[in-house]
Amino acid sequence: MSTNRPLRLPGRRLVLTKNKILESQKHTNSNMAAARWLSVSYNTYRKWAIFYGVFEQHLNQEGFGVKKGWSKPKIPMEEIFNGRKVRYTFKQFKTRLIDEGYLNEECSICNWNEERVTDGMICLTLDFIDGDSKNWAQDNIRFLCPNCYLSNNGFFHGSTKFCK
Ligand SMILES: [Zn+2]
Numbered sequence: 001m002s003t004n005r006p007l008r009l010p011g012r013r014l015v016l017t018k019n020k021i022l023e024s025q026k027h028t029n030s031n032m033a034a035a036r037w038l039s040v041s042y043n044t045y046r047k048w049a050i051f052y053g054v055f056e057q058h059l060n061q062e063g064f065g066v067k068k069g070w071s072k073p074k075i076p077m078e079e080i081f082n083g084r085k086v087r088y089t090f091k092q093f094k095t096r097l098i099d100e101g102y103l104n105e106e107c108s109i110c111n112w113n114e115e116r117v118t119d120g121m122i123c124l125t126l127d128f129i130d131g132d133s134k135n136w137a138q139d140n141i142r143f144l145c146p147n148c149y150l151s152n153n154g155f156f157h158g159s160t161k162f163c164k
Pocket of ligand 1: 107108110111144145146148149
């Protein structure tokens with residue numbers, strides 16, 4: 001068993017120590033990877049890394065060593081929000097929204113952000129507030145958990161959709 005991973009105590013909030021964050025940064029070359037290394041959500045990682053003032057230092061310097069594959073060259077998110085058409089899947093769009101800090105990885109209504117036990121994924125779906133899934137304006141998008149999605153849209157995607 002690895003002793004590097006944070007301990008989860010039922011009913012208590014997860015606390016990441018500065019040492020754990022620094023340790024994770026030593027082993028990885030981006031904040032995303034560091035969060036994954038710690039097996040915590042990016043959200044949680046970012047919160048603590050910023051708290052200790054060690055977030056900026058670990059920003060991946062535009063692709064050195066890390067191949068992102070689908071994202072070259074990157075279109076600024078502002079242009080996408082303003083209606084520039086991109087061939088992103090929702091998953092890719094979602095990843096950028098989280099990765100670049102536009103949305104927290106939590107339900108925008110109830111703040112739910114439980115990670116699925118099996119793989120640490122947070123099952124949230126992208127919701128378009130005006131109902132138009134082609135309107136990617138920043139103020140038209142939010143994350144919803146399955147419960148809030150159901151009560152706001154009246155139907156439910158299957159759980160597999162949420163976790164993509
Ligand atoms: Zn919710």
